[in-house]
Amino acid sequence: MKKDFKYIAMIGLLVSLAPGLALAQTKGDAKAGKAKYDANCVGCHGSGGKGDGPAAAALNPKPGDFTNAKAMKSLSDKFLFDIIKEGGSVAEKISDHGGFR
Numbered sequence: 001m002k003k004d005f006k007y008i009a010m011i012g013l014l015v016s017l018a019p020g021l022a023l024a025q026t027k028g029d030a031k032a033g034k035a036k037y038d039a040n041c042v043g044c045h046g047s048g049g050k051g052d053g054p055a056a057a058a059l060n061p062k063p064g065d066f067t068n069a070k071a072m073k074s075l076s077d078k079f080l081f082d083i084i085k086e087g088g089s090v091a092e093k094i095s096d097h098g099g100f101r
Helices: 002-024 030-040 069-073 077-086
Strands: none
Touching: none
16 A cells, blocks of 8 residues: 555656656757857857957957856856847946847
8 A cells, every 4th residue: 555655656656747747858959059159159159158369359348258167157047048039238348239139
């Protein structure tokens, strides 16, 4: 009887979590993402994401360094999504940093 309850509880838990797990993350297109980064980001953020692209020297504030784990960890997923989608004005950074809608 006790074993049956555990089994039923496990099934119930899996059934309740399944929809959330299915929607948790969809796989993106890495090639398309790289192409978009190369076309829109490399000039300022650099090919390695260090903020050292060819245009970086002329910018104030300087482009962010995506390889700085401490700085990146402090940013929420929502903030990162918003700044990529809407542009730098979201973070009160450069106003001409267009988003990628």
